[in-house]
Amino acid sequence: MKLYGHATSPYVRKARIALREKNIRFEWAQEAPSDPGNRIASLNPLGKVPVLETDDGRVLFDSALIVEYVDGLGGERLIPEGPARLDVLLWHTLGSGIVDAVVARLIEMRRPENQQSKAFIARQEEKISRSVAWADQAEKGPAYLLGQRFSLADLSLGLALEYIDFRYPHDWRANHPRLARWLAGISTRGSFAETIPPGMEKALDAPH
Ligand SMILES: N[C@@H](CCC(=O)N[C@@H](CS)C(=O)NCC(=O)O)C(=O)O
Structure with a gap:
């Protein structure tokens, strides 16, 4: 099995965490769609990562x-x-939506300052803060969001909150200490600790 995608992509990290949680070995081709000569568009017409080549050729x-x-x-x-x-799929939708908003904000902020839309950036930030508040207020367990076991719900929300710390660092923990405690537990899992993108360690160590 071969996974294509770069280490800083949160979507690629989602696939890596899932593969690690399931103890599935895979080859990792660290290619980004923007790398010269990359093979992504020949595998995925959408030109996006992650892409997975399965052992039976899918x-x-x-x-x-x-x-x-x-x-x-x-x-x-x-x-x-x-x-x-x-319920698990709803949490996944929330986590993915947070990541989408952080990515959209980042892309806009990387444009020359005089071409950036402040209204667009503000809309993404509102989506993010509403979603974090939604996650904080939702009924959930102390260790796992649903039931007694780790699921895609925990994977998606943990990934999304760490991605906020990485690409939109701000003190969301001040208003949501319970959610911060929940994330601290999830972040210690091997699948999370072993897939931290380069540069993210610093963001996570920064005082919150
Ligand atoms: N919905 C997709 C989103 C994937 C995605 O947007 N990946 C980004 C990397 S973070 C990408 O490949 N962007 C290249 C592009 O859109 O041209 C998924 O969950 O896999």
Whole structure:
């Protein structure tokens, strides 16, 4: 199995965390869609990472589909069957939406300052702060969001909150100390600790 994508992409990190949680070995081709001569567009017409080449020759793209595939290969489910499934997928949608907003904000902020839309940046920041507040207020367990086990819900929200720290560092913890405590627990998992993107350690160590 071969995963394509660069180390700082949160979507690639989602796939890496899922593969690590399921103890699945894979080859990692660290290519970004912007790298000269990269193979991404020849594998995924959308030109995005992550892309997964499976052992039976399928080419899968989009982090959600890759997690779905990996989860079906056996072991403890990241996406459970039954009534909890919808709840887990809702948390996944929230986490992905936070990441999308942080990425959109970052892309806008990388444009020359006189071309940036302050209104667009403000809209992304509102999405992020509303979503963090939603996550804080939602009913959840102290260790895991749903039930007694780690699931895609925890993966998605943990990834999203750490991505905020990485690319939009600000003191969201001051208003949401319970959520901060929850994240501190999730961040110690091997799958999280071993997939920290280069440069993120500094962001996470910074005083909050
Ligand atoms: N919905 C996709 C989003 C993937 C995505 O946007 N990846 C970024 C890297 S962080 C990318 O490849 N961007 C290149 C581009 O859009 O041209 C997923 O979950 O996999």
